[in-house]
Amino acid sequence: MTAQPTDIATYNFAYLDEQTKRMIRRAILKGIAIPGYQVPFASREMPMPYGWGTGGVQVTASIIGPDDVLKVIDQGADDTTNAVSIRAFFKKVANVAVTTETAKATIIQTRHRIPEHPLTAGQVLVYQVPIPEPLRFLEPRETETRKMHALEEYGLMHVKLYEDIARHGRIATTYAYPVKIEGRYVMDPSPTPKFDNPKMHRSPALQLFGAGREKRIYALPPFTDVVSLDFEDHPFEVQTFDQPCALCAAENVYLDEVILDDHGGHMFVCSDTDHCEKRREQGHRGHLAPETPPALEKTEPTQ
Amino acid sequence: MYVAVKGGEAAIANAHALLADRRRGDRSVPALRLDQIVEQLALGVDRVMSEGSLYDRELAALAIVQARGDMIEAIFLVRAYRTTLPRFGYTRAIDTGAMLVERRVSATYKDLPGGQLLGPTFDYTHRLLDPELAAGGDVAEPLQRASEAEAMPRVSAILACEGLIEPDGDMPQDHVPGDITREPLEFPMARDIRLQALSRGDEGFLLALGYSTQRGYARNHPFVGEVRIGEVELELDVPELPFAVPLGSARVTECQMVNQFKGSAKAPPQFTRGYGLVFGQSERKAMAMALCDRALRATEFGEDVVAAAQDEEFVISHSDNVQATGFVEHLKLPHYVDFQAELDLVRRMRAEHDARENAGKAVEKREAAE
Amino acid sequence: MSDEPLLRVSALSKFYGSRIGCESVSFDLWPGEVLAVVGESGSGKTTLLNCLSTRLLPSSGTASYRMRDGQFRELYRMSEAERRFLMRTDWGFVHQNPADGLRMTVSAGANVGERLMAVGDRHYGKIRATAVDWLSRVEIDDDRIDDEPRAFSGGMRQRLQIARNLVTGPRLVFMDEPTGGLDVSVQARLLDLLRGLVTDLGLAAIVVTHDLAVARLLSQRMMVMKDGRVVESGLTDRVLDDPRAPYTQLLVSSILQV
Ligand SMILES: Nc1ncnc2c1ncn2[C@@H]1O[C@H](COP(=O)(O)OP(=O)(O)OP(=O)(O)O)[C@@H](O)[C@H]1O
Ligand SMILES: [Mg+2]
Ligand SMILES: [Zn+2]
Numbered sequence: 001m002t003a004q005p006t007d008i009a010t011y012n013f014a015y016l017d018e019q020t021k022r023m024i025r026r027a028i029l030k031g032i033a034i035p036g037y038q039v040p041f042a043s044r045e046m047p048m049p050y051g052w053g054t055g056g057v058q059v060t061a062s063i064i065g066p067d068d069v070l071k072v073i074d075q076g077a078d079d080t081t082n083a084v085s086i087r088a089f090f091k092k093v094a095n096v097a098v099t100t101e102t103a104k105a106t107i108i109q110t111r112h113r114i115p116e117h118p119l120t121a122g123q124v125l126v127y128q129v130p131i132p133e134p135l136r137f138l139e140p141r142e143t144e145t146r147k148m149h150a151l152e153e154y155g156l157m158h159v160k161l162y163e164d165i166a167r168h169g170r171i172a173t174t175y176a177y178p179v180k181i182e183g184r185y186v187m188d189p190s191p192t193p194k195f196d197n198p199k200m201h202r203s204p205a206l207q208l209f210g211a212g213r214e215k216r217i218y219a220l221p222p223f224t225d226v227v228s229l230d231f232e233d234h235p236f237e238v239q240t241f242d243q244p245c246a247l248c249a250a251e252n253v254y255l256d257e258v259i260l261d262d263h264g265g266h267m268f269v270c271s272d273t274d275h276c277e278k279r280r281e282q283g284h285r286g287h288l289a290p291e292t293p294p295a296l297e298k299t300e301p302t303q
Numbered sequence: 304m305y306v307a308v309k310g311g312e313a314a315i316a317n318a319h320a321l322l323a324d325r326r327r328g329d330r331s332v333p334a335l336r337l338d339q340i341v342e343q344l345a346l347g348v349d350r351v352m353s354e355g356s357l358y359d360r361e362l363a364a365l366a367i368v369q370a371r372g373d374m375i376e377a378i379f380l381v382r383a384y385r386t387t388l389p390r391f392g393y394t395r396a397i398d399t400g401a402m403l404v405e406r407r408v409s410a411t412y413k414d415l416p417g418g419q420l421l422g423p424t425f426d427y428t429h430r431l432l433d434p435e436l437a438a439g440g441d442v443a444e445p446l447q448r449a450s451e452a453e454a455m456p457r458v459s460a461i462l463a464c465e466g467l468i469e470p471d472g473d474m475p476q477d478h479v480p481g482d483i484t485r486e487p488l489e490f491p492m493a494r495d496i497r498l499q500a501l502s503r504g505d506e507g508f509l510l511a512l513g514y515s516t517q518r519g520y521a522r523n524h525p526f527v528g529e530v531r532i533g534e535v536e537l538e539l540d541v542p543e544l545p546f547a548v549p550l551g552s553a554r555v556t557e558c559q560m561v562n563q564f565k566g567s568a569k570a571p572p573q574f575t576r577g578y579g580l581v582f583g584q585s586e587r588k589a590m591a592m593a594l595c596d597r598a599l600r601a602t603e604f605g606e607d608v609v610a611a612a613q614d615e616e617f618v619i620s621h622s623d624n625v626q627a628t629g630f631v632e633h634l635k636l637p638h639y640v641d642f643q644a645e646l647d648l649v650r651r652m653r654a655e656h657d658a659r660e661n662a663g664k665a666v667e668k669r670e671a672a673e
Numbered sequence: 674m675s676d677e678p679l680l681r682v683s684a685l686s687k688f689y690g691s692r693i694g695c696e697s698v699s700f701d702l703w704p705g706e707v708l709a710v711v712g713e714s715g716s717g718k719t720t721l722l723n724c725l726s727t728r729l730l731p732s733s734g735t736a737s738y739r740m741r742d743g744q745f746r747e748l749y750r751m752s753e754a755e756r757r758f759l760m761r762t763d764w765g766f767v768h769q770n771p772a773d774g775l776r777m778t779v780s781a782g783a784n785v786g787e788r789l790m791a792v793g794d795r796h797y798g799k800i801r802a803t804a805v806d807w808l809s810r811v812e813i814d815d816d817r818i819d820d821e822p823r824a825f826s827g828g829m830r831q832r833l834q835i836a837r838n839l840v841t842g843p844r845l846v847f848m849d850e851p852t853g854g855l856d857v858s859v860q861a862r863l864l865d866l867l868r869g870l871v872t873d874l875g876l877a878a879i880v881v882t883h884d885l886a887v888a889r890l891l892s893q894r895m896m897v898m899k900d901g902r903v904v905e906s907g908l909t910d911r912v913l914d915d916p917r918a919p920y921t922q923l924l925v926s927s928i929l930q931v
Binding site: 150151152153154155156158159162163165166167230231232233234 | 753754757761776779780782783786787788790791792795796797798800801818819
Binding site for chain 1: 311312315382385387486487488490616620626629630636637640644645646655
């Protein structure tokens with residue numbers, strides 16, 4: 001009953017065994033067939049902790065092939081530690097080409113953002129999802145929420161929005177903003193800022209959502225209707241920023257606030273690092289941009 | 304001028320190097336060998352095997368070293384390895400009645416066939432720190448039983464002879480035992496699935512819940528019918544062979560809790576049961592599991608679900624420490640996109656609020672002036 | 674008024690194991706009619722009401738309801754989705770304990786607005802205006818609209834529960850001891866209010882109560898239950914003034930002092 005510890009080093013292509021991949025692909029196909037419906041799947045323990053994107057990693061591992069080009073972002077950036085770590089994982093276990101360029105990627109795994117550069121047909125966006133159930137904070141019981149979805153009982157969702165307006169004068173949900181899919185299922189878009197919701201609507205890319213700890217997969221096939229919940233007289237609105245990106249002067253993009261000193265000095269820069277760099281390469285300059293444009297690795301081929 | 308932070312990859316590599324250094328500690332101290340851990344920290348190894356759901360002492364020991372003694376991290380390492388292993392088949396249900404018993408105690412009978420066997424227990428040790436252990440002195444050989452002991456029927460079987468305990472609940476004829484590592488959990492769940500989840504559940508969590516039932520949050524009048532620890536045979540049915548193939552043996556701890564009796568017009572009064580079974584030696588875990596199992600059977604017995612320990616979704620959804628630690632600890636990952644969204648909203652609402660206040664003050668002033 | 678009943682109940686029985694909840698109950702309920710179900714504790718009133726409102730499934734018997742399109746539907750043959758839809762549109766259920774029928778952690782306005790939103794209203798301003806209107810009809814000041822029901826008195830909670838149920842213009846309302854647990858003066862005011870609303874809206878209602886005074890005030894017709902069976906039924910005034918079943922006579926003489 002003893003395995004040799006040295007055996008541990010050998011793993012299948014993309015880490016998961018083929019049987020597991022098949023099981024996950026079946027769940028993905030079911031998800032695509034019923035857009036917005038949460039498909040239970042037998043999530044595996046992954047070599048990174050639950051909460052670190054195990055759902056997204058399992059989805060990516062199940063669909064990735066040797067010819068894919070992978071981009072991984074966390075908070076919009078390719079260089080956040082967890083994005084770096086997941087990218088390194090796939091480089092190691094699947095030896096695939098990786099890139100930071102949105103347009104060059106065939107699979108983009110993301111946490112909390114959708115890239116600014118519009119996605120195109122043939123691309124797959126894989127979301128890491130912590131809590132897939134949009135009704136969870138209104139109703140903690142899984143048995144009950146499944147019934148609510150089945151019977152399309154979504155009144156409670158609007159009760160929450162009503163309460164926001166009554167208390168704060170506006171809908172106070174800023175991220176993980178619930179959406180309705182093809183007029184049927186209410187879905188959690190994962191904790192992306194609501195700024196990104198319109199990008200999901202009729203996207204030509206395939207969008208897959210993986211929740212590892214909660215063991216759910218859901219999907220939006222290309223060109224699916226994704227409508228953010230709202231009221232006629234309080235329509236859904238995205239965030240707007242008062243100033244452009246301090247580095248590349250981009251407007252109408254999502255910005256991160258960077259603290260510059262300890263007396264309130266701050267600046268706003270693109271949360272999508274690839275987008276920002278591309279613009280600076282093209283000569284756009286914000287008021288705090290450094291003299292020389294960034295020189296960065298972009299695409300690394302397979303070894 | 305601003306230069307964005309870069310170089311996540313280098314930072315991660317450096318962090319790993321520092322971790323390796325700290326794990327090794329003072330190089331003049333000899334490195335731990337796995338056999339030392341397996342032999343001398345055996346109960347820690349057992350916990351990692353049990354909650355890691357992988358019966359392999361050496362791997363568990365490796366995980367403990369690699370995790371610098373952090374048990375949940377070690378359990379996680381074992382789980383992440385286990386999940387990649389191919390599945391050859393499922394053994395027959397183990398027969399704990401035929402266990403080669405090293406310890407067996409019953410709280411319900413003073414004496415019984417097979418007797419009470421104290422075994423290697425802390426129970427009656429005086430908890431005084433022992434400086435001799437620090438000195439690493441010699442340890443005398445224990446006394447060994449000369450011959451094979453008499454049969455040791457399980458207490459539940461003894462009670463069952465008189466029909467005084469509910470039968471060992473058969474599953475429906477064509478029931479295939481579930482496997483929580485292969486199929487998604489769905490609520491409500493059958494008891495086989497629930498017991499699997501409890502067996503790999505966090506010892507501390509189940510201990511606290513079990514304890515809560517004793518303090519009145521879903522009290523179920525437990526008696527330890529018996530706790531037994533020892534080796535059981537593992538056998539595998541192979542389609543081509545007419546007999547089961549022995550695979551070896553595993554050490555397990557089993558707890559049969561005898562609980563509050565029930566009766567109705569149809570069924571005569573009978574004790575009910577709670578069941579606990581874990582890899583290795585862990586009475587605490589097996590007993591806590593048995594208390595929780597019984598509490599979770601509330602609806603089966605028509606009892607009101609009033610306490611946390613009786614609530615299946617609550618208990619099973621939160622008992623897995625690998626899941627729990629992941630989700631709690633993920634809060635330290637960057638959330639600046641979401642936070643930015645909230646920050647922006649709060650700032651806007653603050654500005655509106657201040658504007659209202661100021662307008663109100665202006666009106667007051669004007670009124671006061673008039 | 675229509676020449677067909679709203680609800681037809683035939684030989685309805687509910688057993689809890691071998692214990693009788695209610696047995697062989699049959700009656701018709703007409704649009705706009707208020708039926709009181711009275712009887713001592715344990716006589717099966719709540720059981721009957723829960724069966725009729727499909728919160729419980731009966732052991733045997735049928736009940737058919739005339740839908741808005743005029744067609745009768747067999748209640749216990751409907752899918753859960755259809756039943757739940759009926760529950761939040763065409764029916765109301767007023768619980769004895771308001772906490773069972775309200776969302777205690779959302780505002781009074783949202784409590785009233787929930788059913789509107791559930792059936793697809795998506796205009797915040799209109800929903801709120803309707804909530805204000807309904808709060809005033811149940812005599813709750815509109816400056817309480819954003820308060821949670823926890824901050825309300827027992828009587829206010831009960832009135833809020835009524836508003837929450839009536840906002841979608843249901844045709845049938847079930848009430849289980851709607852005035853139980855309130856003190857006498859509060860009860861009287863609530864009864865007045867209920868009577869007014871029921872008449873104005875032309876509601877049909879089935880009201881369970883052990884209080885014959887409530888039955889007298891609210892209902893046109895009543896059923897007296899004992900040990901799960903209906904022992905007498907008829908026009909309320911007739912039953913109370915001229916009880917025929919010995920049990921009803923006992924009930925009227927021992928309790929009724931109005
Ligand atoms: N869930 C249940 N399980 C078993 N028996 C029940 C259940 N609910 C009610 N009963 C029994 O059914 C009978 C009718 O009960 P029910 O609650 O309908 O009475 P009631 O007329 O509403 O009484 P009260 O005025 O006290 O509310 C009683 O004998 C009661 O004990
Ligand atoms: Mg009752
Ligand atoms: Zn920029």
